[in-house]
Amino acid sequence: MKKKRKKLTLLQKRSLTGYLFILPWLVGFIVFYIRSLFMTGQFALNELTMDTVNGGYNLRFVGLENFLYAFRVHGSFKQVLTSSVLNMLIDVPLITFFSLFMAMLLNKKFPGRAIVRAIFFLPIILNSEAIQAAMDLSAQMMQGGISNQAAELTATAADTIAFDVDYLIDMFMSLGLPASLMDYLVAAVARINDIIAASGVQIIIFIAALQSISGSMYEVAKIEGATAYETFWKVTFPMVMPHIITNVVYTIVDNFSTSEVVQLSYDVAFKEFNYGLSSVFSLVSSVITCIILVVVCGFIQKRTFYYN
Amino acid sequence: MVKQIAVKDYLAKAKAITQDTDQTRKFFNNVKKILLTLVQIAILVGVSYVILSPIIGFLANSFSSNRDAYNPMVFVLPQYPTLERYSLAILRLDYFPTLVKDLLYTLTVTGVQLLICSMVGYGFARFDFPLKKLLFGCVVVMIVIPSHAIMLPLYLTFRQFDPLGLVSLITGNPINLMGGPIPMYVMSFLGCGLRSGIYIYIFNQFFRGLPKEIEEAALVDGAGVWYTYFRIMLMNAMPSVITVTVLSVVWQFNDTFYAKLFLISDKIVISKALSSLQGNISTLDKILEPTLLELYLDAGIILVLLPIVLIYLLLQRYFIEGVERSGIVG
Structure with missing residues (x-):
């Protein structure tokens, strides 16, 4: 055995050590990801019954029945899926541009910057599903309880104080703006809370990206007489372009992992115990996410400028 | 009389500004700058308010007494502040024991994640191997x-x-690991824990940016690969270690997906206990009014957020510095 070891060249030894370093992950990836994806695919084609006594499970091959059921019979799958995808398509550009804008503001020097930055990264902490769930629950209880009246009272109070949005919308509509654009804008404004809550990590990534742009570029732009607007589009934007891909990927994945489809497939599996159908939901939604990722990344990649 | 002179002064100034193009430009530049700063301040304050408003709401609600809850005149500041919400929420959440267990769980998982992900990241950054x-x-x-x-x-x-x-060779039957935190540890040990991929990516980017000379010097001085990694490279990777620590602690503490999937008990994961808090209080303490129950929930939310916000505030400075220097940006 020792003799064999001596025969290894330095390079081979290095590559063996490299494998040693990544070994835990490699095992985990094969066991938890490759095997699991294979099993999910298998479940989707079978009817799975749990053996509650021993904890095992039995499979009965049913072919594409689960898929057909999901798309033809199931009451809400198609709606939930399309609404999740549409929400994602609205959210992703908004979050990306909002976080780029905020990163540019936070990157400037101003008094109290440390505090403002600390506040801006708070959503990473506050974006907790548990708190969201608890609040949803309490909202449900409020609707059912006696305090319906109280809720109505506050609603009317808010109406009198609140700015009349319909008036603005009417104004823009009569200016001749297309209705679809107005819909998008109204949806964007209505989502401002969600967008801010979802853009903590993205702001961090963009701040780091902005810091890595060398100051000499801005100096050159200034000497050449570029305005702030031109500097943004000719210097800042191309330089952060590679990180836009990172952010878009992160946003899409993050957005999808909290979407309703995930909730639906969880409920179907663990409340209705229909594992095959749940696998179909997971599989279909994952494939759609991956297609969106590939298309969007390909689209951005073509227009990306790489400095190095 | 004085007023007239002042007005004359202003008029003269205005005349000078309008007649001299240089001064005009300067004046407009100044106005533009002031307006821009105002807009920036407005945006920053506005967005900060949007972020902080739920916390302000929770805090205000959690201190208000029954009389405040039904008083429509009370806005944000309760008239008769009380700590009763907190005392009952602490009792029903079993706060301190659960919190200690949860923090222990979160921190150990984070430690495992740090170790494994940095190792894997280092392996990818510094060694060449097939595939x-x-x-x-x-x-x-x-x-x-x-x-x-x-x-x-x-x-x-x-x-x-x-x-x-x-396992079945030894005990005869496969064991059921549901209900405890062991699955999470197993997954983290195998580099597949909560968002491990992102941490591996961060570490990989950072190690790639470190100069190779450090390791060569260590090698010449007779340090082995593992010694180099643990004592030299990991020490140099502090910015990304802190970044990953903060992200991992926060995400692990807030995670409900795996906690739900592995049926980890409420006694270990406090954010799971939060969702049953209202039910517990309504059955055990006979408080059935949803408006009041919500106040207890708000107190519970503040209690659950408190430790994580404290950790964040402690590490916040290093975190932001670390993010700027660490490998998030390739």
Whole structure:
């Protein structure tokens, strides 16, 4: 055995050590990801019954029945899926541009910057599903309880104080703006809370990206007489372009992992115990996410400028 | 009289400004600058308010007494502040024991994540081996695949945990690991914990940016690979270690997906206990009024957020510095 070891060249030894370093992950990836994806695919084609006594499970091959059921019979799958995808398509550009804008503001020097930055990264902490769930629950209880009246009272109070949005919308509509654009804008404004809550990590990534742009570029732009607007589009934007891909990927994945489809497939599996159908939901939604990722990344990649 | 002179002064100034083009430009530049700063301040304050408003709401609600809850005149500041919400929420959440257990769980998982992910990241950054590009592609795939795509197989794997048939060889039956935190530890040890892919990516980017000379010097001085890694490279990677620590602690503490999937008990994961708080209080303390129950929930939310916000505030400065220097940006 020792003799064999001596025969290894330095390079081979290095590559063996490299494998040693990544070994835990490699095992985990094969066991938890490759095997699991294979099993999910298998479940989707079978009817799975749990053996509650021993904890095992039995499979009965049913072919594409689960898929057909999901798309033809199931009451809400198609709606939930399309609404999740549409929400994602609205959210992703908004979050990306909002976080780029905020990163540019936070990157400037101003008094109290440390505090403002600390506040801006708070959503990473506050974006907790548990708190969201608890609040949803309490909202449900409020609707059912006696305090319906109280809720109505506050609603009317808010109406009198609140700015009349319909008036603005009417104004823009009569200016001749297309209705679809107005819909998008109204949806964007209505989502401002969600967008801010979802853009903590993205702001961090963009701040780091902005810091890595060398100051000499801005100096050159200034000497050449570029305005702030031109500097943004000719210097800042191309330089952060590679990180836009990172952010878009992160946003899409993050957005999808909290979407309703995930909730639906969880409920179907663990409340209705229909594992095959749940696998179909997971599989279909994952494939759609991956297609969106590939298309969007390909689209951005073509227009990306790489400095190095 | 005085007024007239002042007005004359202003008029003269205005005349000078309008007649002299240089001064005009300066004046407009100043106005523009002031307006821009005002807009910036407005945006920053506005967005900060949007972020902080739920916390302000929770805080205000959690201190208000029954009289305040029904008084429509009370806005934000309760008239008769009380600590009763907190005392009952602490009792029903079993706060301190649960919190200690949860923090212990979160911190140990974070430690495991740090160790494994930095190791894997280092392996990818510094060693050349066949199939390296393909395997690193797998790391990216791991980030991209939504974890719900693999949730059922994971559930089944840990429901009857039987690696290579070893367990059933010893005890005769596969063991059921549901209900405890062990599945999470196993997954983290194998580099597949909560968002491990992102951490591996961060570490990889950072190690790639460190100069190779450090390791060569260590090698010449007779340090082995593992010594170099633990004592030299990891020490130099502090910015990304802090970044990953903060992200991992926060995400692990807030995670409900895996906690729900592995049925980890309420006694260990405090954010899970939060969702049953209202029910517990209404059955055990006979408080059935939803408006009042919500106040207890708000107190519970503040209690759950408190430790994580404290950790964040402590590490916040290093975190932001670390993010700027660490490998998030390649």
